[in-house]
Amino acid sequence: MAELRSEEEQLDAIKAWWKQNGTSLIAGVVIAISGVLGWNAWQNYQENQAEAASLRYQQLLSLAADPELDEGGRAEARGLIDEITDNHGRTLYADLAQLIEARLAVAEGDLAAARAALGDVIDGNARDYVQALARLRLARVQIADGNPEAALEVLDSGLPDSLSAQREDIRGDAFVALERDDEARDAYRQAMALAVEHGQSLYGVQLKLDNLGAEDATL
Numbered sequence: 001m002a003e004l005r006s007e008e009e010q011l012d013a014i015k016a017w018w019k020q021n022g023t024s025l026i027a028g029v030v031i032a033i034s035g036v037l038g039w040n041a042w043q044n045y046q047e048n049q050a051e052a053a054s055l056r057y058q059q060l061l062s063l064a065a066d067p068e069l070d071e072g073g074r075a076e077a078r079g080l081i082d083e084i085t086d087n088h089g090r091t092l093y094a095d096l097a098q099l100i101e102a103r104l105a106v107a108e109g110d111l112a113a114a115r116a117a118l119g120d121v122i123d124g125n126a127r128d129y130v131q132a133l134a135r136l137r138l139a140r141v142q143i144a145d146g147n148p149e150a151a152l153e154v155l156d157s158g159l160p161d162s163l164s165a166q167r168e169d170i171r172g173d174a175f176v177a178l179e180r181d182d183e184a185r186d187a188y189r190q191a192m193a194l195a196v197e198h199g200q201s202l203y204g205v206q207l208k209l210d211n212l213g214a215e216d217a218t219l
Contacts, residue, residue, distance in 0.1 A: 053088035056080050057097060064100045074104060095121055095130040102137060111145045132159045139170050148174035165194035165202050172208060181212050188212075 060080040063073055077100070084097040098121045105113035118141065121134035136159070139151040151174045159167050172187035188209045195202035 053084060053091050053093040056084050056088075057093040060084065060097060060100060064104065069104075069107075074108070077104060092127060092130070095124075095127060099130070099134060099137065102134075102141070106141060106144070111141055114141045115145075129160065129162075132163050135159060136163060136166055136170060139174070143170070143173050143177050146177075148177040162198065165191050165198060165200055167191075168194060169202060169205055169208075172205075176208075176212070185209060185212055 057080075060077055063069060063077040063080070066073060069077070081097045081101045084091075085094045088094050098117050102114040102117035102121075105111070105117060115138065118134045118138040122131050122138065135154050135157060139154045142148065142151040142154065152171065155167050155171050155174070168187045168191035172184045172191060175181070175184035175187055188205050191202060191205050192209075194200075195205075
């Protein structure tokens with residue numbers, strides 16, 4: 001009888017505990033299940049968004065790669081750029097789309113629009129490497145726009161070592177525009193040396209160096 005009473009007491013205790021805590025336990029389980037389902041839904045949404053951004057960016061790349069892109073094609077490209085930046089603004093695709101926007105502007109001779117697009121990348125939340133690419137391209141635009149001094153300032157604003165060869169190449173272009181040929185030679189030589197050091201291909205630099213001609217005999 002003692003054992004039976006003990007079991008009855010345990011059962012009563014369980015019933016009492018369930019009466020006090022059962023509702024909160026069920027609620028906790030429901031919340032946990034909802035959290036898992038919500039997380040899975042969020043993950044699926046994120047994956048779908050990434051796929052959509054990737055698809056639009058591939059379409060943009062295909063358009064921008066056309067050397068004979070007409071006015072209609074440029075309008076379509078800009079529509080894709082707007083869609084990517086508006087709907088996927090926190091992704092790498094949005095940053096890269098803005099770089100393409102600047103390139104399209106340069107092709108149209110609209111250097112002010114190119115500077116604005118590159119400035120948005122530099123001043124925004126873009127990845128550090130993408131910001132560095134934007135600075136290199138901005139320096140090129142400034143040289144083309146007749147402002148090599150500003151280009152040199154941009155190149156001195158801090159760039160990763162992996163882009164140091166490209167930085168020196170553009171620095172050489174700026175010195176040529178300023179008719180500082182000796183410094184241009186040094187920059188081009190440094191660019192080629194850094195390209196070899198980093199295992200990179202840097203086309204056209206030797207030709208630029210050759211075009212400067214031989215150094216003065218007194219140097």
